[in-house]
Amino acid sequence: MVVSYSAEPATDFSNEENRKAFKAALEQVKKDFGSKRPLIIGGEHIETEDQFTSYNPSNKKEAVGHVSKATPRHIDAAMQAAEEAFESWSEWTPHQRAELFMRVAAIIRRRKLEFSALMVYEGGKPWVEADGDTNEGIDFIEYYARSMMELADGKPTLDREGEHNHYFYQPMGPGVTISPWNFPFAIMTGTTAAPAIAGNTVLLKPAEDTPLISYKLMEVLEEAGLPKGVVNFVTGDPAEIGDYMVDHPKTHFITFTGSKATGLRINERASVVREDQGQTFLKRVVTEMGGKDTIIVDKDADLDLAADSIVSSAFGFQGQKCSAGSRAIIHEDVYDQVLNKSIELTKELSVGDPVNDTYMGPVISKKQFDKIKEYIDIGKEEGELKIGGETDDSTGYFINPTIFADLDPKARIMQEEIFGPVVAFAKAKDFDELLEIANNTVYGLTGSVITNTREHWHLACRKFNVGNLYLNRGCTAAVVGYHPFGGFKLSGTDQKTGSPDYMLNFLEQKVVSEML
Structure with missing residues (x-):
């Protein structure tokens, strides 16, 4: 075990002094624009x-x-x-x-x-x-x-x-x-x-x-x-x-x-x-x-926690993480509740130039913008668009956080890595089917289980085929030394x-x- 190590602490941007310092850094960096390297x-x-x-x-x-x-x-x-x-x-x-x-x-x-x-x-x-x-x-x-x-x-x-x-x-x-x-x-x-x-x-x-x-x-x-x-x-x-x-x-x-x-x-x-x-x-x-990462929600789960985990995992950094939660598989008994709570949380997210401290910024390039936009069009054919879907590349490459519902587990937006702010919802009849759907892609990077049934968590530890699995939290934000990171199947070596x-x-x- 590696000794004498602790993770670098995050900057507290609720502190006004830290905000001033970061704004000054933004101004300083901008003075160097156009330099040749x-x-x-x-x-x-x-x-x-x-x-x-x-x-x-x-x-x-x-x-x-x-x-x-x-x-x-x-x-x-x-x-x-x-x-x-x-x-x-x-x-x-x-x-x-x-x-x-x-x-x-x-x-x-x-x-x-x-x-x-x-x-x-x-x-x-x-x-x-x-x-x-x-x-x-x-x-x-x-x-x-x-x-x-x-x-x-x-x-x-x-x-x-x-x-x-x-x-x-x-x-x-x-x-x-x-x-x-x-x-x-x-x-x-x-x-x-x-x-x-x-x-x-x-x-x-x-x-x-x-x-x-x-x-x-x-x-x-x-x-x-x-x-x-x-x-x-x-x-x-x-x-x-x-x-x-x-x-x-x-x-x-x-x-x-x-x-x-x-x-x-x-x-x-x-x-x-x-x-x-x-x-x-x-x-x-x-x-x-890469990955096609899944959050599964059991029928006895904390539904507020489930919705928050789904939204933060799907839309943090515009969904441009290999660990991003792009699939939410929900027990049919609580499906509508989790979906509606997720939609309400998504409505609160700000999208814009991140210089202004928005929750979401642009996607990285025209190439990625066009790819994600194409997947949104596919999603409209495969499921029901519940929120988002709007895109704007007039000044930058902005895509609103997007939720699709009622997807077939084998639909393209349930199987293919989108690498953007798009999450697809599907339902399952019991915990075994939740796991079955979670494992039905070629990827096996991260996953999350939202449940209060310990037996189901133990089952997921054995059967949920991913390299990084989390209980009652989102499927992103691995920390060096605490959550060694890497996936199974075609997610990598x-x-x-x-x-x-x-x-x-x-x-x-x-x-x-x-x-x-």
Whole structure:
């Protein structure tokens, strides 16, 4: 068990001083709009002619910043830099690497409002969601640093007479982190920091919708004194450099968070061993590929709690979480009551530019806006629209929180990941059918059971086939170290971020046996 760890506390925005400070951070960040950000390869800042622009999804014509585009040639250079840096970085002791990253976490903590403010603009995150994202990034760094300290001396083995055995861990080599736009700081930071703390070197490719917050991390890594080439910043078009990074014969590991389709593609490509190009190892793949997460409500449940759990899980950060509760399966005896309570709570939610501290902001991009809008049209054919459904992309990509009722469990909006503020309701006749419907998708990430029958909770613990299951609360908001996160089935490889075992994904186990 990892000791001396506690989660970073949330900022209390009901405190007027905190509100003033965050508004000042929003104003300060905005002064930097339009800046150009280079690639960072082996510590060298490289600005390319070909660049792409990160826009504010609340104001689609407002450029937050511009970022250089990497080509395969840059990936080769970054891999060479990572390979060279590995020779010395891997010789640092685990404690030395962990201590450096604890300094990284301390710097981010001092600049926390700045990081969160940038996510409000670049990621469309409401204040509370942005604050949580930054906090989680800090948590990942500190948790993994402490985890590595505990692994520093390896694990005990048995010794025979005249023999001494030592079981220990060593880093693997250069690898690739491909991070998502929905948690542009937390997941990006965790999946970059963990392999680096383990002694590896990293090529970081952030999502093209949110590259600027990743660059903020690079600033901190440089300030903290991370050696050049340990983390290389390579932004660009996934079609041009994504496969190339995965396929590269020097890539030892890939960590990816994103869609099922891309995750499966990475798994397939990474399985190919390119011996003719010098690859002499199998690549490790750590993926998290989304969910179709369900909250089930038993007939004896606290119905107010049920409605609140459904609404917060479905509409927090516009439903753009792999853990978002996009399905509510309700016992038929209380179905109408829970549905009506959920509708009333949804009416209270504010939608608008998150700079103004709204509950919901925009979805991330035109691509996502069009996709969600299409699913709303599908939902109108498959069920009954009870509230929401309105969309507006005149200035930004805004979609009102939407509830559909009376869905067939096999309907498309009950089966396919929408990744937006849409939740579908269906009913079941008993607890067995609630579980049956909950398990009827290809995903198995998170789930929630709202019940006061202990026997039903025990049954769900055995039969509800998800990696993270919660009782009498929503199905989002896992906390690093408290709720190790990862899913079953086609939700990913279930290598549980924020867990005591996560660092092992980036280490090789070695045994040295000495005859005395």
